[in-house]
Amino acid sequence: MTAEHTDRSGYTTPAPVRELWLQTPVREFTTETGDRRWLVTGMEQVRAVMADPRFSRAEARRLGAAIGPAAVFRNTGINDLDPPEHTRLRRLVAGAFSARRIRGLRPRIQQITDELIASLVAAGPPADLASGLCYPLPVTVICEILGVPGEDRQRFRGWADRVVSTGAYPPEEALGALKAMVAYMAELVDAKRRDPDESLLQDLITARDEQDRLSEDELVTLGCGLLLAGGESTATTLGKGLVALMDNPGQLALLRADPSLVPAAVDEVLRYTTLGVHPYGGHIRATTSDVDLDGTTIPAHSVVHACLPAANLDPKAFPDPERFDVTREGAADHVAFGYAMHRCLGAQLAKLELEVAIGSVLAAFPGLRLTVPAEDVPYKHGFLITGLRALPVTW
Incomplete structure (x- = not known):
């Protein structure tokens, strides 16, 4: 497969893969490396895969098929576990991402956003919204939630880029960054044991030291995983959402005329854009037994790709x-x-960050527009997530 298709959200896939999306919602296919797998693309069918425990993330990892930041860790991360282990770890962090606690973060998220926008205004146009807003906002927020010192955040960003690389950096460089990040997290845990605070990481330390609810390795791996998940994905969605708005001036005008539409616009951004986490669509599972899905029998121990981007573009939905x-x-x-x-624990946090950022950008920059055609916005490739290299704008 050599031909490629790049849509307006920067998601690049081999053209035959895109064709598979438009065909039957459950089908067997052959990857570029010759592996036989199953592709699920319809909304109803994707939801069935995600909800049915016979489609196992742990089995996918055992078969060597799981991808994602957690897959590069020596120890299994929360997203590579099935219940009851997955449930145990999820409960440890769920409280930090409750609707009430997320609502309480709005003033701080607004403050961070206002400060970043003020810096952009002071520097004047043109500007790069990717480096000036899209990336620093979610990284700052998740680091504050976890209790990562401000002076360490840029260092973490460099490690994160390499850890989620699928070719952008040499393997030995990615592995070195992983080792450095894990070592840093272990040191941060020790520092918080000596000088406790009120961060989420401190809550996890308490669960480890006083309640024996997770191991030391699980504590460190979970901390790294939350940092990785809380930054890049939201930054990418924000950047792609702003591109979509500027590329659709009629929709942008609607939003400017009625800011109350921002929450609905965020959901449309999430539906319309894609993180581009894998050529076949994201969440990978493997069957633990024969499973009938939409009238098709998928044999036991088969690798299944639940293609979330395709489900979000399902015309039946x-x-x-x-x-x-x-x-x-x-x-x-x-x-x-x-x-x-396996629904993202940080979903409400991400939506709040997107709502605050998009609403604030539209209010601050009434003449906001791209300085290049939407199709020429530069994207990063060779990573698990296809993010923006830059978002060049003026106003």
Whole structure:
């Protein structure tokens, strides 16, 4: 497969893969390396895979098929576990991401956003919104939640880029960054034991030291995983969402005329854009037994790709799905955050960050526009997530 297709969200896939999305929602296929796998693309079918415990993340890792930041760790991360182990770790951090606690973060998220925008205004146009807003906002927020000192955040960003590399950096460089990040997290845990604070990482330390609810390795791996998940994915979605708005001036005008549409627009951004985490679509599972899905039997120990981007573009779920529409009814039914037991813990936090950032950008820059055509916005490739290298704008 050599031909490629790049959509307006920067998601690049081999053209035959895109064709598979448009065919039957459950089908067997052959990867570029000759592996036989199963591709699930319909919204109904993807949800079934995500909710059915017979489609196992742990089995996928055992077969060597799981990808994602957790897959590079020596120890299994939360996203590579099935219940009851997954449930145990998820409960440890769920409270930090409750709706009440996330709502309480709005003033601080707004303050961070205002400070970043003020710096952009002071420097004047043109500007790079990727480096000036999209990346520093979520990284700052997740670091504050976990209790990562401000002076260490840029160092972490360099490690994170390499850890999630799938070719952008040499393997030995990625492995070195991983080792450095794990060592740093272990040191941070020790520092908080000596000087406790009120961070989420401190809560996990308490669960380890006083309640024996997780191991030391699980503590360190979970801390690294939360940092990785809380920064890049939200930054990428924010950047791609702003591109989509500027590339659809009619929709941008609607949002400017009625800022109350921002929450609905965020759901449409999440549905319309994609993180590009894998050529076949994201969440990988493996069957623990024969499973009948939509009238097709998938044999036991088969690797299954639940293609979230395709599900979000399923015309049965979203009429005219490739149209960007901030007033779309039912946009919130997307599966950008996953579904069921593996739905992203930080979904509400990410949505809040997106709402605050998009609303603030539109208010601060009434003449905001791209300085290049939307199709020429530069994207990063060779990473688990296809993020923006830059977002060049003026106003």
